[in-house]
Amino acid sequence: MHDELIYGQTKHWWKESVVYQIYPRSFQDSNGDGIGDLPGITSRLDYLRDLGVDVIWLSPHYDSPNADNGYDIRDYRKVMREFGTMQDFDALLAGIKQRGMRLIVDLVANHTSDEHVWFIESRKSRDNPYRDYYLWRPGKIAANGAELPPNNFGSAFSGSAWTKDKGTGEYYLHLFAEKQPDLNWDNPAVREEIYSTMRFWLDKGVDGFRMDVIPFISKDATFPDVLPNESQVHINANGPHLQEYLQEMNREVLSKYDCMTVGEAHGITIEETPTLVDERRHELNMIFNFDAVRLNRDGRNWRQWKLTELKAIYARQYEALGVHSWNTIFLANHDNPRLVNAFGDDSDAYRVASAKVLATMLLTLKGTAYLYQGDELGMTNYRFRSIEEYDDIEAKNAWKFDVLTGKETAEHYLDNLARVSRDHARTPMQWDDSPHAGFTSPDAKPWLAVNPNYTTINAADARRDQDSIYHYMQQLLRLRKQTLAFVYGDYEDLAPEHPSLFLYARTLGEERFLVALNFSRETFALPDEFSKGQIVLANTASISSELGAWESRIVLA
Ligand SMILES: OC[C@H]1O[C@H](OC[C@H]2O[C@H](OC[C@H]3O[C@H](O)[C@H](O)[C@@H](O)[C@@H]3O)[C@H](O)[C@@H](O)[C@@H]2O)[C@H](O)[C@@H](O)[C@@H]1O
Numbered sequence: 001m002h003d004e005l006i007y008g009q010t011k012h013w014w015k016e017s018v019v020y021q022i023y024p025r026s027f028q029d030s031n032g033d034g035i036g037d038l039p040g041i042t043s044r045l046d047y048l049r050d051l052g053v054d055v056i057w058l059s060p061h062y063d064s065p066n067a068d069n070g071y072d073i074r075d076y077r078k079v080m081r082e083f084g085t086m087q088d089f090d091a092l093l094a095g096i097k098q099r100g101m102r103l104i105v106d107l108v109a110n111h112t113s114d115e116h117v118w119f120i121e122s123r124k125s126r127d128n129p130y131r132d133y134y135l136w137r138p139g140k141i142a143a144n145g146a147e148l149p150p151n152n153f154g155s156a157f158s159g160s161a162w163t164k165d166k167g168t169g170e171y172y173l174h175l176f177a178e179k180q181p182d183l184n185w186d187n188p189a190v191r192e193e194i195y196s197t198m199r200f201w202l203d204k205g206v207d208g209f210r211m212d213v214i215p216f217i218s219k220d221a222t223f224p225d226v227l228p229n230e231s232q233v234h235i236n237a238n239g240p241h242l243q244e245y246l247q248e249m250n251r252e253v254l255s256k257y258d259c260m261t262v263g264e265a266h267g268i269t270i271e272e273t274p275t276l277v278d279e280r281r282h283e284l285n286m287i288f289n290f291d292a293v294r295l296n297r298d299g300r301n302w303r304q305w306k307l308t309e310l311k312a313i314y315a316r317q318y319e320a321l322g323v324h325s326w327n328t329i330f331l332a333n334h335d336n337p338r339l340v341n342a343f344g345d346d347s348d349a350y351r352v353a354s355a356k357v358l359a360t361m362l363l364t365l366k367g368t369a370y371l372y373q374g375d376e377l378g379m380t381n382y383r384f385r386s387i388e389e390y391d392d393i394e395a396k397n398a399w400k401f402d403v404l405t406g407k408e409t410a411e412h413y414l415d416n417l418a419r420v421s422r423d424h425a426r427t428p429m430q431w432d433d434s435p436h437a438g439f440t441s442p443d444a445k446p447w448l449a450v451n452p453n454y455t456t457i458n459a460a461d462a463r464r465d466q467d468s469i470y471h472y473m474q475q476l477l478r479l480r481k482q483t484l485a486f487v488y489g490d491y492e493d494l495a496p497e498h499p500s501l502f503l504y505a506r507t508l509g510e511e512r513f514l515v516a517l518n519f520s521r522e523t524f525a526l527p528d529e530f531s532k533g534q535i536v537l538a539n540t541a542s543i544s545s546e547l548g549a550w551e552s553r554i555v556l557a
Helices: 037-042 046-053 086-098 116-123 186-205 232-236 242-252 309-322 338-341 351-364 393-403 410-422 420-425 457-462 469-482 528-532
Strands: 018-022 055-058 075-079 102-107 162-164 169-171 208-211 259-262 286-288 366-372 490-493 500-510 511-517 534-538 554-555
Touching: 018 116, 037 046, 037 086, 046 086, 075 086, 075 162, 086 102, 086 186, 086 286, 116 534, 169 286, 309 490, 309 500, 351 366, 351 469, 351 511, 351 554, 393 410, 393 420, 410 554, 457 469, 469 534
Parallel strands: 018 055, 018 366, 055 102, 102 208, 208 259, 259 286
Antiparallel strands: 162 169, 490 500, 500 511, 511 554, 534 554
């Protein structure tokens, strides 16, 4: 059977969908232990249906000791105790389907927890049947006779990516924390274990996977050192058998289901993206490219970004992907600070307007749009006061490695962390103005601080206020659903050099939409074309030939 075509592009439900990411730990607690859970999510499904999202992406819900909040899986077929039971999962899935939505789950297959039975076995002896499930290597002997790790890879969570295991005297690889050993994908048994896990969840009825750091799965088994002019993340993402393994996964599993896949792809450039998502290759449907969301970062440090840079990234993505590859549009997730702080204006005067500008952009650019929980309310970064108040392993490990060893001052480290921390996205959802924002019961202790601004920024207020970000997003989602031009239409940046205005057109056949977004507090005149058309949606009632501070406008030309 052939795919339906629309202006030379294949038509798919996952291209037309808007995905909403849930970080279960922080969404809704139902049993008063201070930790979000699956029944909590089920109780909020009407809220998501009313907002108008099509697909829910659930961050890991599997059994885990939580060294990295579930991105360290102990058992791929069991639900995390804190989140509930398999019956709770089934009820959640049924509730999602009943409301006409879909569910994708997180597949963390580059690494497991060190408490996974495969690793417990693997570390027992050099000849254990599971030894080759992970990457074990002897240390390297330096000229002075000292023993060094097998190569100079660093862990994304600080320190060496190799830990020596006392039992057998060999080192195992962990590109993330010590408790997250990397699987050996060159072992066919490992690949089959993962495929079988995928079938297990697909057979239950899930609609696909977000694949954690998927380009890291293939490694050069000789593990050469990273040279000073090389990027480790690029090396890790471009292993020798990556495409071969993804094609095998597609052949063995994905091709047999009507499902969607999105790979988290740090280290893959825009130009390399088609090597993973060109539909003629039968690998993944789309990937997350991090150029846009990490535009405000220089390594680990915050940097001031420019709108012209952001526009250039979207233009390059559009050019590089062409008609056979598909893009993702997102500016937030559970690893990044809050959308309005990072890309908007979090002042009292402009928080709401700027959140609407960003929502307009996310939902009218070309690619499947991904929204992160709480961004429909304009939730903001929390003011963490000390390292103890943070939870994130990335932040805590870097503190140990850099601050406690004197490489960086505590003041500089904390100032920067206040802008970039992953924990900003993880503070509990703000449902109403009751204690703990309605996230958990009044006498419970939420696992992470609730932002005190919940008394004014919360879902209950947003649902009552017709001018809220929530209602504006609802309108945008409705518009997008009715308008294929926003999905499949051509994209043209109308003012790439303008420092504050983002003006673009989306055209499909005879239908042409113009989008005007003001990323500043100034007012600018708009090109004539904008005044001639019919206004479809705007974030202000006072429309003129100019675009005021943080205004958004969509026009049918
Ligand atoms: O399962 C472990 C984590 O996997 C996902 O996120 C991956 C991490 O991605 C980044 O780190 C990758 C590289 O990014 C930059 O290019 C740096 O320069 C490199 O040093 C990094 O290796 C982020 O910086 C991390 O915050 C992400 O964890 C999941 O989404 C995470 O939640 C998991 O923790």
